[in-house]
Structure formats: C-alpha cells, structure tokens
Amino acid sequence: MGPPRPELLLPLLLLLLLPNAGAQAEDKLPENVNPSCPKATRFKHLRKYVYSYEAESSSGIPGKADSRSITKINCKVELEVPQLCSFVLKTSQCTLKELHGLNLEGKALLKKTKNSEDFAAAMSRHELRLAFPEGKRVFLYPEEEEPKHILNIKRGIVSALLAPPETEEDTQELFLDTVYGNCSTRVVVKTRKGNVATEMSTDRNLQECTGFQPSSTGASPLALIRGLARPLSTLVSSSQSCQYTLDPKRKHVSEAVCREQHLFLPFSYKNKYGMMTQVTQTLKLEDTPKINSRFFGEGALKVGLAFENTKSTFLPKQAEAVLKTLQ
Ligand SMILES: *[C@@H]1O[C@H](CO)[C@@H](O)[C@H](O)[C@H]1NC(C)=O
Numbered sequence: 001m002g003p004p005r006p007e008l009l010l011p012l013l014l015l016l017l018l019p020n021a022g023a024q025a026e027d028k029l030p031e032n033v034n035p036s037c038p039k040a041t042r043f044k045h046l047r048k049y050v051y052s053y054e055a056e057s058s059s060g061i062p063g064k065a066d067s068r069s070i071t072k073i074n075c076k077v078e079l080e081v082p083q084l085c086s087f088v089l090k091t092s093q094c095t096l097k098e099l100h101g102l103n104l105e106g107k108a109l110l111k112k113t114k115n116s117e118d119f120a121a122a123m124s125r126h127e128l129r130l131a132f133p134e135g136k137r138v139f140l141y142p143e144e145e146e147p148k149h150i151l152n153i154k155r156g157i158v159s160a161l162l163a164p165p166e167t168e169e170d171t172q173e174l175f176l177d178t179v180y181g182n183c184s185t186r187v188v189v190k191t192r193k194g195n196v197a198t199e200m201s202t203d204r205n206l207q208e209c210t211g212f213q214p215s216s217t218g219a220s221p222l223a224l225i226r227g228l229a230r231p232l233s234t235l236v237s238s239s240q241s242c243q244y245t246l247d248p249k250r251k252h253v254s255e256a257v258c259r260e261q262h263l264f265l266p267f268s269y270k271n272k273y274g275m276m277t278q279v280t281q282t283l284k285l286e287d288t289p290k291i292n293s294r295f296f297g298e299g300a301l302k303v304g305l306a307f308e309n310t311k312s313t314f315l316p317k318q319a320e321a322v323l324k325t326l327q
Contacts, residue, residue, distance in 0.1 A: 042246075042251050042253065044081060044252070045081045045082065046082070046290060046291055046292070046294070047080075047081055047288055047289070047290055047291060048078055048079065048290075049078070049079040049080075049252060049253075049288055050076070050077070050286045050287040051076075051078075051079070051161075051284060051286060052075075052077070052283070052284050052286055053073075053074065053077045053091075053160075053281070053282070053283050054072065055072070055073045055279065055281045056070065056071070056072045056073075056279070056280050057070070057071045057072075057277065058071075058278050058279075059278075060275065061274070061275050062276060065102075069098070069099060070099040070108055070110060071097070071098050071099075072096075072097045072098070072110055073096055073097075074093075074094065074095045074097075075092065075093060075094040075095075075123060075157075076092050076093045076094075077090070077091055077157055077283065078090040078092075079161065080291055081291075082293050082294050082296045083294060083296050085131055085133065085135070086129070086130075086131045087129070087130050088127050088296070089128040089129075089130060089154060090124070090128075091123045091124060091157065092120075092123070094119060094120040094124065095116050095119075095120065096112065096115065096119040097110040097111060097112050098110060098111065098113050122150050123153070123154075125146075126143040128140060128141075128142055128143075128146070128151070128154050128158075129296065129298065129299060130158060131296075131298070135165075136177065137177050137305075138177050138304070138305040139302055139304065140302070140303050140305065141298050141299040141302055141303075142154075142301055142303065143299070144301055151303075151308070152179075155179050155305055155307060156179060156281065157281075159178050159179045159258075159305060160242070160258045160281045160283055161253060161256065162176075162177075162178075163200060163244040163246060163253045163256065164185070164187045164202055164244075166197050166251070167187055167189060167197075169189075170188065171186065171187070171189075172188075173185070173186055173187075176204075177304075178204070178209060178305065178306075179211075179306060180212040180306065181209045181212065181306045182209065183206070184204065184208055184209075185203070185204045186202065186203045186204070187200065187201075187202050188200065188201045188202075188203075193248040196246070196248055196249075196251060198245065198246050198247075199244065199245055199246070200243075200244045200246065201241060201242065201243050201244070202244075203239070203240070203241045204239065204240050205237075205238070205239055207235070207237070207238055211306040211307070212238065213309075235262065235264055235265075236263040236264060236265055237262070238260070238261070238262045238263075239260070239261055240260040241258070241259055242258040242259075243256070243257045243258075244256050252285070252288070253285065255285065256282070256283040257282050257283075258281045258282075259279070259280050260278065260279040260280075261276065261277070261278050261279075262276070262278075262279075263276050264276070264277075
C-alpha cells in the first residue's frame with residue numbers, strides 16, 4: 001500500500017476537526033487507523049456490538065387468508081471489531097417460527113418449526129469474518145463448510161447492519177453494496193444532533209440493482225421462501241426502505257429497520273390480486289462491551305455480499321403447501 005490518497009484522508013481530518021470527535025477518551029483516533037476505511041467510524045475497534053435480530057417474511061394473496069405464509073427468525077447477533085474495517089459476525093440463540101393459525105381476533109399465531117433447533121445449530125456453527133478494505137465493497141470470508149443458505153441469511157443480517165456513510169447533504173443518491181448487488185440508493189439524513197446524523201433512511205428500487213434475481217434467490221433476505229419465487233416476468237415491483245437510528249456520540253447503529261416489498265402479477269385470471277411478499281428485518285442494539293482480541297484472519301474463501309443461488313433445505317412445510325394451493 002502506497003501513501004494514503006489525499007481524498008481519503010479528508011473525511012478523516014474532518015472527523016478529527018469536529019467539535020464532538022475528541023470529546024470522549026475512547027473516541028480518540030486509534031493507533032491502527034486505516035485511512036481508506038471511512039465506514040469504520042460507525043463501529044469502533046476492540047468493541048463488540050450485541051444486537052437482537054428479527055426477520056419476518058410474510059407472503060400471500062390479499063383477501064385470501066389461506067394463502068398466507070409467515071416465517072420468522074430471531075437471533076442474537078454479535079459484531080466484533082478486532083481491527084478497523086474488519087469484523088467477526090456471530091449468530092446464536094436463533095429460532096425459526098412459522099404461521100400456526102389465527103387467534104380469535106384474527107392475529108397470526110406463530111409456532112417454532114420442527115427444524116428450529118437444527119436451524120439454530122447451523123446458524124451458530126461458524127462465525128463469519130468480513131471486511132471493507134476500501135470502505136465501499138463488502139468482502140466475506142466464510143468457512144468453507146458454511147452452507148450457502150445459511151451464508152445468505154447472514155448476508156441479510158450484514159446488509160441490515162450497514163448504515164449508509166454520513167453525508168453532508170440531507171438528500172443524496174449513492175451507489176451502495178447490498179445483497180442485491182450494487183444499488184442506486186436515495187440516502188436521507190432525517191435528524192442531526194450538532195454535526196452528527198442521528199436518523200437516516202435509505203430507499204431503493206431493487207429492480208435497478210445489478211444483482212437482483214428474485215427467481216433464484218426467492219426474493220428474500222431470509223432465503224427461506226425460495227419456493228414461493230415467481231419468474232422475473234411476473235414481478236411488478238420490488239423495493240426496500242431502511243430506517244437507521246444512530247448513536248449521537250459514537251455513530252454506531254442503535255437500531256435498524258429494513259422493509260422490503262415484492263409484488264407479483266396475479267397467478268391466473270381468477271386471482272384478482274397478485275401475490276405480495278413483505279420482509280421486515282429489525283436490529284436493536286443491546287450492549288457494546290470491550291474486547292481484547294485483535295486477531296483477524298481472512299481465510300481462504302472470499303465472496304461478495306450479493307445473495308448466492310441456493311436450494312434451501314430449511315423451506316418450511318407451509319411454504320410448500322402454499323405453493324401447491326396457488327398452482
Ligand atoms: C456501482 O455502480 C456505479 C454506477 O455504475 C459505479 O460508479 C460504482 O463504482 C459501482 N460501485 C461498486 C462498489 O461496484
């Protein structure tokens with residue numbers, strides 16, 4: 001690596017000059033600062049960020065109650081930062097639930113699936129190392145034995161954690177790396193405290209992303225409802241919007257809520273409305289303890305953030321049944 005490029009140093013200098021930046025001792029510029037790593041300012045090294053994660057995917061034809069299918073994942077997510085721009089993601093205590101029935105008020109009742117324990121074991125078996133060497137593209141270093149569908153679910157978690165970089169303008173179009181590839185994204189700063197953005201939102205039309213293939217990924221960051229995927233030609237719209245709450249002092253993500261909606265054309269002329277799939281991911285920060293480990297090994301395998309084509313082995317029974325009713 002040659003000398004740091006001046007345009008990359010600028011944001012760093014600005015950060016140092018901000019009245020807020022030197023306020024707390026622990027926010028001082030760390031000794032192993034990497035000038036090509038602007039995103040690292042959101043997650044301090046030698047810390048661990050502990051989140052509760054929930055993802056719910058709901059599919060169905062509006063007005064057809066028996067067409068409804070709901071799948072829900074809950075996990076504890078830990079993002080360790082041994083070095084700036086290098087992270088270790090650990091997912092544990094996961095559960096997998098699906099729609100069991102409706103209560104008297106018509107509210108959905110969810111029940112743990114039979115394979116929930118297997119799912120939990122698969123999610124916690126391997127940690128996932130990741131890095132943003134240039135601060136733009138995300139690289140994942142999964143264990144070679146990590147199953148593709150589990151890796152895809154972890155990709156969904158990583159993507160929800162990636163708050164956009166802080167921008168000076170209140171509204172900006174940026175190209176950001178996501179599970180659907182490179183996406184043109186409208187980034188809005190909704191609230192600032194002093195110079196620091198504390199609430200931001202992102203909106204994107206997923207059909208404009210370079211790697212958007214709902215027919216192969218199942219149009220879901222859960223990678224679970226693959227069986228419900230329709231051919232690309234029947235897709236009317238796919239959009240995603242995320243809301244981020246950021247810590248006013250340390251800038252890390254305190255809460256992230258990402259909502260995705262995929263609308264499909266009616267399956268046959270008898271259906272008045274087509275199928276709709278909604279996916280909501282929520283991350284809530286619970287704790288930020290210090291850690292001691294500075295170790296980060298990249299490993300042999302290096303892949304991108306975009307979903308990989310896979311045959312899910314965790315397809316809930318219900319999703320299969322719903323598919324049959326539709327056909
Ligand atoms: C995303 O696409 C834009 C426009 O084509 C391009 O300028 C940018 O470099 C791309 N970003 C990445 C990370 O590939």
